[in-house]
Amino acid sequence: MITKDSGVTSGEYTYVPIERVHFGSGSISKLGNELDRIDSQRPFLVTGQGIATKTGLIAIVEHASGRKLAGVFSEIRQHAPMSGITRAATAVREAKADSLISMGGGSPIDSTKIIVKELSEDFQRPAIPHIAIPTTLSAAEFSHIAGMTDEKLNRKTGFRDLRMVPRLVFLDPELTISTPGWLWASTGIRSLDHAVEAIYSPNHQQYVDTLALEAIRLLFQNLKISIENPTNLRIRLECQLAAWMSDAGVVSVGTGLSHSIGRVIGATWNIPHGITSCLTLSEVMRMESKRNPDRLALIAKAEGRNIEGVPVERAALEAADGVSELVRGLGLSKRLRDYGIGKDDLPRIARDVGGQESADALQILEKIW
Numbered sequence: 001m002i003t004k005d006s007g008v009t010s011g012e013y014t015y016v017p018i019e020r021v022h023f024g025s026g027s028i029s030k031l032g033n034e035l036d037r038i039d040s041q042r043p044f045l046v047t048g049q050g051i052a053t054k055t056g057l058i059a060i061v062e063h064a065s066g067r068k069l070a071g072v073f074s075e076i077r078q079h080a081p082m083s084g085i086t087r088a089a090t091a092v093r094e095a096k097a098d099s100l101i102s103m104g105g106g107s108p109i110d111s112t113k114i115i116v117k118e119l120s121e122d123f124q125r126p127a128i129p130h131i132a133i134p135t136t137l138s139a140a141e142f143s144h145i146a147g148m149t150d151e152k153l154n155r156k157t158g159f160r161d162l163r164m165v166p167r168l169v170f171l172d173p174e175l176t177i178s179t180p181g182w183l184w185a186s187t188g189i190r191s192l193d194h195a196v197e198a199i200y201s202p203n204h205q206q207y208v209d210t211l212a213l214e215a216i217r218l219l220f221q222n223l224k225i226s227i228e229n230p231t232n233l234r235i236r237l238e239c240q241l242a243a244w245m246s247d248a249g250v251v252s253v254g255t256g257l258s259h260s261i262g263r264v265i266g267a268t269w270n271i272p273h274g275i276t277s278c279l280t281l282s283e284v285m286r287m288e289s290k291r292n293p294d295r296l297a298l299i300a301k302a303e304g305r306n307i308e309g310v311p312v313e314r315a316a317l318e319a320a321d322g323v324s325e326l327v328r329g330l331g332l333s334k335r336l337r338d339y340g341i342g343k344d345d346l347p348r349i350a351r352d353v354g355g356q357e358s359a360d361a362l363q364i365l366e367k368i369w
Contacts, residue, residue, distance in 0.1 A: 011205045014251045016144055016165045023171040023240065025233045028133070032066030034168055035099065038129050042070035044097035046088055046112045047104045049074055051135065055178040061103060061133065071095035076108040079149040079156060079267045085111045089118045099129040102166070103175075105136035105187060106147075106273060113146035113164040132166035135179045137187040137239055138274065139194060141169045142247040149267045156267035162251070171244065173236035181227050185330040186274025188223040188239055191246040192216060192323065193277040197256040198249030200288045200295040208249035209298070216302040218242035220322070224329055257357055258284040261364060264352045269339050278332040282323040283367045287360060289316035296320070336369045343369055 022030050035043060043065055051057050052074035062069050073088040092100065092115060102112035109132050120127045132141035144165050147158035176184065195212040198204065222238040229235065261284075262276030271279075289296045296316030300307050303322040307315040327333050341349075346369060350362035 011203070012252065013205065013207055014162070016142060016251060017162055017167075018142065018165055018169060019167045021169045021171065021244070023244075024237060025172065025174050028061065028064045028170050028172045028175060031061065031064040031131070031170065034131065035065055035067065038099060038167070040099035040129060041067060042095065042097050043067070043099045043101050043131070044070045044092050044095050045072045045101045045103060046076060046092075046115065047072070047074050047102070047108050048076045050180075051104050051178075057103060057135070057175055057178070060175070061101065065101075069101075070097045076104070076111045078107055078270065078272060080107045080111045080114070080147060081149045081151050083151060085114050085118070085148060088112075089115045092119065097128070099131060101131045101133060102141075103133040103135065105134065105183065106138035106140035109134060109138075109140040109166070110146040110148065110158070113166070114148055114159065117146070117159065117161070117164055127163060129168070130166040131168040131170070133170045133172070133175065134240075134243075135176050136183055136274075137191045137243040139191050139243040139247040141166050142244060143250055145250070147263070156263050171237070171240040173233040173240060176236055176240070177230050181230070182332065183272070183274065184230075184239075185223065185227050186272060186278055186332055188219055188226075188243070188274070189281065189323075189327060189330070189332065190274040190277045191243040192219050192223075192326075193258050193262075193281050194246040194250060194255065195219075195242075196281060196285065196299055196323070197258060198246075198253050199299055200285075200292045201249065201253040201256060203253040204249075204295065205253060208253050211245040211248040213298060213302040215242040215245035216299060217304070218245070220303045220326065223326070227330060256284065257287070257353075257360055257364065260353045260357055261349070261361055264349050265336070265339075265341065269341055271339050275332065275334065275339075278327045278330075279334060279336060279368050280364060282320045282327065283364050285320035285323060286317065287364065289313070289320060292316075336365065341369070 102109045195215040198212040258280040293312045293316035296319045300319035346365040353361040
């Protein structure tokens, strides 16, 4: 039902074609059964150097699979440079893999999505199965978007296609304990960014609102605790579930200016996408508070702020303050200048954001420089 004051009278919702999500501590133990079900005997794992050299996660996944991995490619780097994706696709072909397992954050998961595309001669045919095992909160595993870096242009580009979405996802908090704290926390803010921008999207809808507001609530309640006590698996799972919920609106209602700026500055200055959200989100919210105070007030309430009797304009600003406070409490409060971005770079970044957002982007960039 559409509420009288929602501003929405019709719409549509697009489901991403994920077949199954396993979640909970120890859920990776079901990997072998799933590989049997999809008739895969030669799974190939794609990940990054950190997981390969600093953790025992590859061995854990191989054991859970109940078979020997056909191969491992562990050279995926931040922002998914295309050269690494090309080498990985070649390795997959040579190994005669019959399924792909991505493990890590957004870069290995997005890279594997693109490998699926590269290996599919015709996207009308079933693609090689992709199983995603995220160890961060970026929520790339739930998205139809796959980003990569064009190294010649030093710029992020990518694809949008529902057929690139992983077939199976495992959210096992035990596999996230070794994730560096700053990475876990910043990707949590990235998920918060998904949820917040869904709420004030001009295409907002009630179904997405429900999931996005719950994601905001869970992240505000659990993200800081999950950093302070990383072995608390219940709390870490709550963050994983929040990341899952946060992505509900990406296909159907889209993202906003915070994401647009992040895509431009991320690859060019090698800033992790979680950190770009830490830089941009609260200031974009302050701008949106003037345009959509009612929507921002919903966010303030989900954050746990007492807005009873508070004017809606003030409540909207408190929502932005809440994000600033959370980022600061996580030790992630930075400025653009901390990443080598000069003030004279700002107009070019704003132009690259493009369209009607350029002027707004410049205002935001000047505030966070």
